[in-house]
C-alpha cells in the first residue's frame with residue numbers, strides 16, 4: 001500500500017504536466033500557429049514600412065545602429081542614405097558603432113564600409129546584408 005501511495009502523486013503530476021502542455025499548444029493556435037507571433041510582438045509600422053528614427057540623427061560620413069530593429073543606417077554623402085543588417089556576417093554579433101567610415105563589430109573586430117557594407121577589415125568575409133530605406137518627412141523608414 002505504501003508503494004502505491006507513493007506513485008499516485010507522481011501520476012497526478014504527470015497528468016497535470018501533460019494537460020498544461022496541451023494548453024500551451026492550444027494557446028499557440030489562437031494566434032494563428034506557432035510561426036506567427038501575437039500582434040503585440042510586431043514592430044511598429046509606419047505607412048509603407050517601419051519607422052526607425054529621424055534622418056537628422058544619422059551623421060554625414062557616419063551612421064547609426066538601430067539595435068532593436070537590427071538595422072544600421074549610414075549617410076556616406078549628404079542626403080544619400082544606405083542601410084544594412086546590423087548582424088555581423090562573421091559569427092552573428094550585432095554591430096555596435098559607426099566610426100571612421102566603417103560599421104564596426106565589437107566581437108572580433110570586423111569592419112564594413114558605410115557606403116556599400118563591404119568588408120573593410122576581417123575576420124568577416126562577407127558584406128553586410130543590404131536593406132532598403134527611404135526618408136519621408138524627415139524620418140527614416142525601413143521598407
Ligand code: FES
Pocket residue numbers: 088089090091092093105106107108109110122123124
Ligand atoms: S561576429 Fe563580428 S567580427 Fe566576429
